[in-house]
Amino acid sequence: MPVTPDQKLSIKAEVLKNGDFHVVARAISLVENSGPGAEELLKSLQHTHVPLIGITGPPGVGKSTITDALIKQFTGDGKKLAVLCIDPSSSFHSGAILGDRIRMNRWYNNPLVFIRSLASRGTMGGLNPRIFQITDLLAHAGFDYILIETVGVGQTEVDISRLADQVVLVLVPESGDDIQTMKSGIMEIGDIFVVNKSDRPGADQFLTSLKSSIHYQTTKQTDEIKFIQTIATEEKGIAELYKAVMEITNKVSPGRSLKLLTQKAWQLISSYRMRDLDNNKLYHSLEQAAKDPDFNIYRFAKSVAEESGLQKSQ
Numbered sequence: 001m002p003v004t005p006d007q008k009l010s011i012k013a014e015v016l017k018n019g020d021f022h023v024v025a026r027a028i029s030l031v032e033n034s035g036p037g038a039e040e041l042l043k044s045l046q047h048t049h050v051p052l053i054g055i056t057g058p059p060g061v062g063k064s065t066i067t068d069a070l071i072k073q074f075t076g077d078g079k080k081l082a083v084l085c086i087d088p089s090s091s092f093h094s095g096a097i098l099g100d101r102i103r104m105n106r107w108y109n110n111p112l113v114f115i116r117s118l119a120s121r122g123t124m125g126g127l128n129p130r131i132f133q134i135t136d137l138l139a140h141a142g143f144d145y146i147l148i149e150t151v152g153v154g155q156t157e158v159d160i161s162r163l164a165d166q167v168v169l170v171l172v173p174e175s176g177d178d179i180q181t182m183k184s185g186i187m188e189i190g191d192i193f194v195v196n197k198s199d200r201p202g203a204d205q206f207l208t209s210l211k212s213s214i215h216y217q218t219t220k221q222t223d224e225i226k227f228i229q230t231i232a233t234e235e236k237g238i239a240e241l242y243k244a245v246m247e248i249t250n251k252v253s254p255g256r257s258l259k260l261l262t263q264k265a266w267q268l269i270s271s272y273r274m275r276d277l278d279n280n281k282l283y284h285s286l287e288q289a290a291k292d293p294d295f296n297i298y299r300f301a302k303s304v305a306e307e308s309g310l311q312k313s314q
């Protein structure tokens with residue numbers, strides 16, 4: 001039987017499970033572009049939980065250098081790992097990404113490491129709009145761990161905490177002033193605080209003041225938060241960081257996992273509900289509705305929402 005283009009593109013969950021990197025890469029592209037068979041693939045995935053580690057912080061603090069050094073720790077332990085680097089679309093061709101590529105290049109032929117850059121497309125804060133789906137593909141494909149590097153600017157890094165089992169927040173000795181001005185929220189999300197570039201002056205003082213001020217800035221149990229000093233370029237402190245990541249991985253509470261799953265379901269349900277909402281159709285319905293002297297935008301929106309809800313439950 002001739003193979004149709006759709007069949008050629010479609011990927012079966014059983015095949016993805018083998019973890020072949022080419023298939024994984026194709027599956028991610030398929031899902032990113034909502035290509036033919038993407039939804040069927042997602043619906044046939046086996047639900048698996050894989051520890052997801054977010055690495056975030058302001059630009060230039062050394063997130064990629066740390067990620068690169070951490071990859072060495074994971075692979076040294078024989079762990080199979082997927083790394084997603086998420087960068088704002090605007091700087092997709094910038095030197096920063098080029099630098100990351102050169103740095104991470106040494107992993108490209110390593111059978112234990114799958115690396116993919118994703119654009120953030122400006123939605124969901126610093127994350128990619130299909131990030132939940134992409135991480136599910138990776139979990140299904142048999143990776144032991146998923147690492148996500150996201151650039152944190154202002155409030156955007158908050159979103160990684162809705163996705164990751166643990167968040168490594170990277171700062172530098174000069175971050176003291178930034179923290180004062182950083183929007184509330186950023187300090188909330190860190191499970192591990194890394195003071196990188198500790199070869200620079202003021203690292204010890206910064207760490208001390210960070211530790212003493214953390215009580216006021218987080219709702220977490222402060223004895224559960226870890227602080228680590230690193231010099232990523234010299235791989236100093238990286239083994240300690242790896243150990244801390246493993247410790248947290250081993251004791252993520254079922255409550256937190258369920259919270260993350262709730263977040264995911266919430267996002268998906270809202271995207272399913274919004275999917276049928278055609279802007280053009282909405283324009284034309286409004287064209288009619290707004291002529292009614294009794295028109296009210298709130299009642300209008302409510303009725304549209306209820307209508308799409310009814311359709312879904314049929």
Ligand SMILES: Nc1nc2c(ncn2[C@@H]2O[C@H](COP(=O)(O)OP(=O)(O)O)[C@@H](O)[C@H]2O)c(=O)[nH]1
Pocket residue numbers: 058059060061062063064065066096099100196197198199200230231232233234
């Ligand atoms: N002095 C010093 N420089 C570092 C250290 N870690 C990273 N860098 C440098 O900081 C710059 C930004 O690092 P990068 O990993 O790209 O930061 P990212 O934007 O947070 O991913 C690069 O030039 C790194 O070589 C460190 O521990 N000490």
Ligand SMILES: [Mg+2]
Pocket residue numbers: 063064065096100149
């Ligand atoms: Mg980077």
